[in-house]
Amino acid sequence: EKKNILRGNKNKLNTSNFNLLKESIYKVLDLSNSDEDKKIKKNIYESLKKFFKENIFDLDNSSWKLFRGNRFLQITCAGQDNIPQENLTDAPYKTDKDGKTGHCGHCIVCKGFGFSKKDISWQGMIFFSDLQILFFPVFTMRGTKWITTQGIIESVELKGYQNSLSENSENNNQNNENLCFVFEKLSENETEGHINLGWLYLPYKLDDNEELKKKILEIIKKLPYKLTLQDIIIVPEDLFSHIVNSNLETRTSVSIDPITGASKEGALFTSEAIPRGTIFYGTIRIFDKKEFEDIENSLKPLPEVNDLIKALNDSKHFYETLGIGGMTTRGFGRLVINELKFNS
Known part of the structure; x- marks a missing residue:
């Protein structure tokens, strides 16, 4: 009878992951906390657990979404772990006293970024560096310009370029204190002059460093x-x-x-913020740990690097x-990500 009820309400079952499927079955069957219904819940739990362990197979598909461990994927895998005290094998099926799930320890998020359980901890495979300012927008009398330094450009490990550019470049400022450099004339027939960068009024000169120019x-x-x-x-x-x-x-x-809802x-x-249009640079390293x-x-299984x-x-x-x-609700934190190819 209960199987027929489930067949007739297939559209009400949430098959996103183990716990959502389990809870949706309980809801469709209208199970309570009576002793009889608790036995039914336990049978459903054990049957689902066996099915997820034995009957989910790898699919011949290139999509990362079909990674085998993703059958346990849940929203809390990307948040705080509510059940760190559980063993890895039980983690996908357990909840805390409030019914909240934790890191499943099996999906591509847990394997990629790491997790910690009672019996095992995993460092992860993806590592992010800090973001450094690459180009910073400044208002000038000639419109918005983006400032940077030769050292910053050299630090960008762009494929096909050495980490160190010409050491004899004129724009190292050893003999030209506070001199800025441009790569195209800011006005017609002027190879040098002065420009304001915010409140600073600095001299500039046309640069002839072709290697630096090419990399920029x-x-x-x-x-x-x-x-x-x-x-x-520069x-x-x-x-x-x-x-x-x-x-x-x-x-x-x-x-x-919070009481009146009005200003206090x-x-x-006041708060300081990086202006819109700032360009950052950082690295993402992915380690192939298949041998683990x-x-x-x-x-097992660990996701492929691709x-x-x-x-x-x-x-x-x-x-x-x-x-x-x-403060993302105030417009902060929006980023556009672009991939550069590195030397290694």
Whole structure:
């Protein structure tokens, strides 16, 4: 009888993962906490557990979404683990006292970013570096320009380029204190002059470092919006941080009283923010740890590196819409991710 009820309500069953399927079955069957229904729940739980362990097979498909461990994937795999005290084998099926799930320890998220359970901890396979400012927008009398330094450009490990550019470049500022460099004339027939970067008024000169120019061109052509060489200004290393700090956005806000829902008197505060249009640079390293499967059998299967790359690429649009970090509801944290090819 109960099987017939389930067959007639297949559209009401949530097959996203083990726990959602289990709860939707309980709901369709209208099971309570009576002793009789508890026995039925236990039988359903054990049957589902056996099915998930034995009857889910690898599919011949290149999509990372069909990674075998993803049958246990749940939203809390990307959040705080509510059941770290469970063993790895039981983790996909357990919940805490409030019914919340935790890291399943099997899906591509847990295998990619790591997890920690009672009997085993896994470091993960994906590592993110800190983001460094690559090009920083500054208002000038000639429109918005993006400043950077030769050292920053050298630090970008772009495929086909050495880590160190010409050491004899004129723009190292050893003999030209506070001199900036441009790669295209800012105005007709002018190879040098002065330009304001925020409140600083600095001399500039046309640069002839072809190697540096070529690398900057290679970088900016991969950006999501169009920049030209005329938009780029190389500034002295010792001035870069001062220019950045002087051109941060300052936003003034007021705290909200949670009781009245109105602004709280005397609770004005300011926050500094990186301006929109800032271009960052960082690295993502993915380690192939397939050999660990032979060392620890419970880690099988581990995702392929290509699956992790595809998963990261498919998630890029969430940075643009949901954002990351704090105060995303105020418009902070939106990022557009573009991939550069590295030397290694």
